[in-house]
Amino acid sequence: xxxxxxxxGHAATRExxxxxxxxxxxxMRTNLFGSVWSxxxxxxxxxxxxxxxxAVFEWxxxxxxxxxxxGKNGIPDTSVCQNVKGVGACWAVLADKYxxxxxxxxxxxxxxxxxxxxLLFIGLYVVSAMRRFWRKELALIWVVTLAxxxxxxxxxxxxxxxxxxxxxxxxxITLILATFGLAFAFPLSxxxxxxxxxxxxxxxxxxxxxYVELIRGVPLISVLFMASxxxxxxxxxxxxxxxxxxxQIAFILFAGAYLAEVVRGGLQALPKGQTEAxxxxxxxxxxxxxxxxxxxxxxxxIPPLVNTFIGFFKDTSLVLIIGLFDLLTMxxxxxxxxxxxxxxxxxxxGLAVIYIAFCFAMSKYSRNLERxxxxxxxx
Amino acid sequence: MSQTVADxxxxxxxAAPKKRMRLxxxxxxxxxxxxxxxxxxxxxxVAWYLISNTIANLDARHIATGFAFLDxxxxxxxxxxxxxxxxxVNTYGRALLIGVLNTIKVAAIGVxxxxxxxxxxxxxRLSTNWLLARLTAFYVETLRDIPLLLQLLFWYTILxxxxxxxxxxxxxxxxxxxxxxxxxxxxxxxxxxxxAVVAFLIGVCGMVLWSxxxxxxxxxxxxxxxxxxxxxxxxxxLPVAIWAAMGAPFAIDYPSLRGFNFQGGGTVSPEYFxxxxxxxxxTASYIAEIVRSGILAVPKxxxxxxxxxxxxxxxxxxxxxxxxxxxxxIPPMxxxxLNLTKNSSLAVAIGYQDIVSIANTTLxxxxxxxxxxxxxxxxxxxxxxxxxxxxxxxxARIALVER
Numbered sequence: 154x155x156x157x158x159x160x161x162g163h164a165a166t167r168e169x170x171x172x173x174x175x176x177x178x179x180x181m182r183t184n185l186f187g188s189v190w191s192x193x194x195x196x197x198x199x200x201x202x203x204x205x206x207x208a209v210f211e212w213x214x215x216x217x218x219x220x221x222x223x224g225k226n227g228i229p230d231t232s233v234c235q236n237v238k239g240v241g242a243c244w245a246v247l248a249d250k251y252x253x254x255x256x257x258x259x260x261x262x263x264x265x266x267x268x269x270x271x272l273l274f275i276g277l278y279v280v281s282a283m284r285r286f287w288r289k290e291l292a293l294i295w296v297v298t299l300a301x302x303x304x305x306x307x308x309x310x311x312x313x314x315x316x317x318x319x320x321x322x323x324x325x326i327t328l329i330l331a332t333f334g335l336a337f338a339f340p341l342s343x344x345x346x347x348x349x350x351x352x353x354x355x356x357x358x359x360x361x362x363x364y365v366e367l368i369r370g371v372p373l374i375s376v377l378f379m380a381s382x383x384x385x386x387x388x389x390x391x392x393x394x395x396x397x398x399x400x401q402i403a404f405i406l407f408a409g410a411y412l413a414e415v416v417r418g419g420l421q422a423l424p425k426g427q428t429e430a431x432x433x434x435x436x437x438x439x440x441x442x443x444x445x446x447x448x449x450x451x452x453x454x455i456p457p458l459v460n461t462f463i464g465f466f467k468d469t470s471l472v473l474i475i476g477l478f479d480l481l482t483m484x485x486x487x488x489x490x491x492x493x494x495x496x497x498x499x500x501x502x503g504l505a506v507i508y509i510a511f512c513f514a515m516s517k518y519s520r521n522l523e524r525x526x527x528x529x530x531x532x
Numbered sequence: 533m534s535q536t537v538a539d540x541x542x543x544x545x546x547a548a549p550k551k552r553m554r555l556x557x558x559x560x561x562x563x564x565x566x567x568x569x570x571x572x573x574x575x576x577x578v579a580w581y582l583i584s585n586t587i588a589n590l591d592a593r594h595i596a597t598g599f600a601f602l603d604x605x606x607x608x609x610x611x612x613x614x615x616x617x618x619x620x621v622n623t624y625g626r627a628l629l630i631g632v633l634n635t636i637k638v639a640a641i642g643v644x645x646x647x648x649x650x651x652x653x654x655x656x657r658l659s660t661n662w663l664l665a666r667l668t669a670f671y672v673e674t675l676r677d678i679p680l681l682l683q684l685l686f687w688y689t690i691l692x693x694x695x696x697x698x699x700x701x702x703x704x705x706x707x708x709x710x711x712x713x714x715x716x717x718x719x720x721x722x723x724x725x726x727x728a729v730v731a732f733l734i735g736v737c738g739m740v741l742w743s744x745x746x747x748x749x750x751x752x753x754x755x756x757x758x759x760x761x762x763x764x765x766x767x768x769x770l771p772v773a774i775w776a777a778m779g780a781p782f783a784i785d786y787p788s789l790r791g792f793n794f795q796g797g798g799t800v801s802p803e804y805f806x807x808x809x810x811x812x813x814x815t816a817s818y819i820a821e822i823v824r825s826g827i828l829a830v831p832k833x834x835x836x837x838x839x840x841x842x843x844x845x846x847x848x849x850x851x852x853x854x855x856x857x858x859x860x861x862i863p864p865m866x867x868x869x870l871n872l873t874k875n876s877s878l879a880v881a882i883g884y885q886d887i888v889s890i891a892n893t894t895l896x897x898x899x900x901x902x903x904x905x906x907x908x909x910x911x912x913x914x915x916x917x918x919x920x921x922x923x924x925x926x927x928a929r930i931a932l933v934e935r
Contacts, residue, residue: 184662191661198663353560356568360575367909370916372874374888375908382901386589387582463677470679474881481682497689505678505686512677 216241220248231492238495246496247503250487254503257322257478263314266305267325273298273305274328282518287452295336302329318397322478324507326397330469330479334404335412335462341405342412343451347442349413350420361413368410373468376403381475400472408465415461419454420446456526459519463512470508480504586902593899601898602628608893610885612801624894631890632911638804638886639873639915642811646872647865649812650819657824668820675817681878683814688806688882697794705786714800715787724778728771735766742766803884807876815872822868826861827853858930866923870916877912887911 174182186192216237221229234243247254256267277298280286286294306325309315321329348354348361368376380403381396388394423446431441470481478486484504488497555562590597602625609619613630614637656668675683692711695701700708706717719725742762750756787794830853838848879886888908895904 184660187660194659194661195663198667202663202667353564354568354571356572360571367913370913371909372877372888372912374877374880375905375912378888378892378908379905382895383905386586386901388589389585390589390592467677467679470681471878473681474878481679481685485685498686501682501686501689504682508679508682509674509677513673516673516677 212240213242218243218245221245229492231496234496242499243496244499246487246493246499250490250493250500251503253323254480254483254487254500255323256325257483258320259322259325260314260316260320263308263316266308266313266316267321267323270302270305270325271328273302274332277332278515299333299336318395321397323483324480326472326477326479327466327469327481329397330401330404330472331462331466333401334408334465334469337405338408338412341409342416343447345409345413346416346420349417365410365413368407369414373407373471374474376407377471377475379403396475397477400475400477404465404469408461411461411464412458415454415457416450418457419450419452422453423450452526456519456523459515459522463515463519466511466515467508480507595899597900597902599903601894601900601903604898606894608890608897610890612804612885624898627890628887628894628907631885631887634884635873635876635879635886635888635911636915638807638811638876638879638884642808642815642872642876643869645808645812646815646819646868650816651823653816653820654823654827657820658827672817672820675814680810680814680875681881684806684810684878684882687810688802691802691806697789700789705788708787708794710794711802712794713802714805715794716798716800717787718785718798720781720783720785722778722781724775724781727778728775731771731774732767735770738766738770739763801884803879803882806882807879807884811872811875814875815868818868818871819865822861822864826857829860830856855930859927862923862927862930866920866927869919869923873915873919874912877908 185195218234218237218241221231221233221243223229229245229249231243231245234245237243252261252264255271256264259267277295280294281291304310305313306321306329307316345361345365348357349365351358377400380399384394384399384402427445427449428441431445436445469479472479473482473485476482481504484500488494488500493500557563603623605620606622606624606627607619608624608627610617610627610630612634614633615626615630617626617630619627653668653671656664657672659665659668691713694709694711697708697710697712700710700715702708708715739762743759746757746759785798787798789795834852834856835848838852843851876886877888880889880892883889891904891908895901898904
């Protein structure tokens with residue numbers, strides 16, 4: 154290299170930077186060994202990380218058991234797993250129970266239906282995430298998808314056998330609670346946020362403030378308890394509302410209060426000139442709100458909306474406490490099977506991976522969106 | 533400002549002409565009143581419908597409403613409580629009070645620990661050390677994406693999977709980790725220790741007064757008197773002197789293995805420990821992001837300007853950066869504290885007896901569903917309101933004073 158540069162004459166005077174300041178070595182010198190402290194931290198952390206990774210690799214891969222033999226009566230023989238307990242993971246529990254964890258007690262032969270439902274939900278999220286679909290038609294897509302979900306889960310039409318809610322469970326319940334919750338809570342939250350911002354209707358404003366602050370002041374679990382023990386008292390005698398639906402209503406009421414605050418943030422962030430300009434054009438309140446204010450305000454709050462949605466997605470796991478069969482509950486049900494009782498770590502890791510997959514995708518999307526939107530604003 | 537009384541004619545001329553309301557749909561005020569009556573009416577109707585159903589249902593089930601059950605003997609066994617409690621004698625009221633105290637116990641310690649851990653991690657994410665920054669980012673990203681309930685169950689299982697007392701993991705003879713919880717050596721508490729603590733608190737008050745005096749001195753002379761001799765005297769000297777004057781008792785109660793379990797020493801139950809670890813690690817991942825964005829929100833020019841004035845690095849951080857960063861940090865931090873408190877209600881899933889757990893047992897035993905849930909909600913609303921009032925007061929104190 155140096156000879157060729159020297160040969161070209163004029164480049165000979167250009168000095169190359171010292172070897173220690175560029176490339177891999179230079180990067181390591183600035184980012185890992187910048188100072189005495191930095192070097193000490195790097196060495197200590199590096200040692201711990203390598204040790205932990207090795208231990209996890211040995212436990213999770215090298216000494217792990219992936220499948221176990223089954224006895225004559227179909228009961229798994231977990232003695233192999235018991236022998237390596239503490240040394241190796243027993244992933245066989247997931248291999249044995251994954252259908253139960255994912256789809257609950259849904260009839261085994263019909264489990265393709267909840268599987269399609271899960272795919273439909275994922276498709277719905279992907280479509281909603283694409284900016285070219287941020288139009289009024291998106292609401293139609295949601296209605297059609299949610300109707301399809303209901304038909305697939307219940308059946309009873311088109312030759313599908315009827316499956317009542319008692320047999321639903323696993324991932325579809327988690328997704329149903331989160332998605333239906335958002336679909337119904339969102340319109341509610343927009344109305345509440347508008348009510349809270351209203352200056353001409355003080356009584357409505359007080360109602361909205363009371364609702365939002367009351368719900369936000371208590372934990373979700375108390376709202377769920379209310380749905381499971383108090384709701385039956387509210388209904389006239391003889392009317393019995395299904396447990397899933399009661400939990401769903403609790404979720405909608407809870408999510409509505411939090412989303413209302415997010416939407417209110419968007420309404421507040423909008424310059425007042427927009428309202429005044431709309432008034433100057435002679436638009437009525439609903440015309441102004443529907444055509445001018447909301448389209449701009451809602452766009453502003455999409456990233457916090459996604460973050461709130463992530464929170465609700467995680468919060469659906471709380472229905473475990475009132476005895477609904479969501480993903481987390483099914484994990485515990487799988488663990489109640491005597492042969493597998495002592496392998497909870499493996500099951501919890503499996504569940505965590507599913508939750509992380511959904512939440513990480515959403516939060517990554519939310520952050521990218523936030524960056525794109527702020528880039529457009531900060532031009 | 534000198535002209536205090538305005539010319540009445542001018543005021544009258546400036547005020548908008550007062551419009552009288554007309555009973556017509558084209559009058560906005562009339563419309564607003566009608567709409568409000570309609571909406572309030574609908575809400576009241578729904579409420580009346582629900583309440584009348586509830587009363588009918590309660591009658592049909594022969595459940596008496598009211599809080600009379602609070603005076604009945606509870607009979608709920610409670611594992612850990614800050615007050616003396618005997619299930620055979622004490623009432624539901626006392627059981628619920630213990631639940632409230634347990635909630636506060638986990639929330640208060642959780643808030644402090646989560647703030648410390650979260651701040652450390654948040655600063656770690658800003659580190660120039662690539663490994664540290666990536667590791668803390670990984671921590672934040674992972675813990676935020678797993679439901680708290682799953683994490684609590686996980687920690688609880690881990691703690692239950694620990695060895696039995698005989699094979700306890702231990703550090704010397706001061707700390708033992710077993711499946712019955714954490715056992716730690718405890719100071720044998722004497723009146724002299726209480727005296728020392730009181731003296732320390734007096735010392736803290738003294739330091740506050742002294743720093744006001746130092747501020748005045750600095751304003752007057754430009755030189756701040758050095759702090760450490762006074763701090764040494766007030767914060768360490770005074771408590772030690774009081775403690776020595778009261779006889780300097782010093783005995784440590786070590787946990788020791790007798791039979792199948794430990795005797796003596798302090799105990800942290802596995803339920804409390806699991807709940808605390810779960811809440812702290814989970815909330816710290818949110819606090820870390822808040823701290824990070826707060827520090828990033830202070831422009832770099834502030835560091836440079838303070839440096840140009842000749843301030844030391846510690847002074848820059850304390851006098852220039854932190855006051856500005858705190859303004860960004862406090863409001864979201866408040867909501868994290870509230871979240872931690874509300875999330876402590878998940879204790880019911882792992883059997884720590886907080887207010888939700890005890891109220892739930894109560895309402896199952898007595899059938900007083902409405903009262904039980906009302907108690908839970910009232911407790912959390914009170915705690916939430918107190919935390920937000922305190923944080924609002926603190927926020928107002930450190931807020932930017934503008935003209």
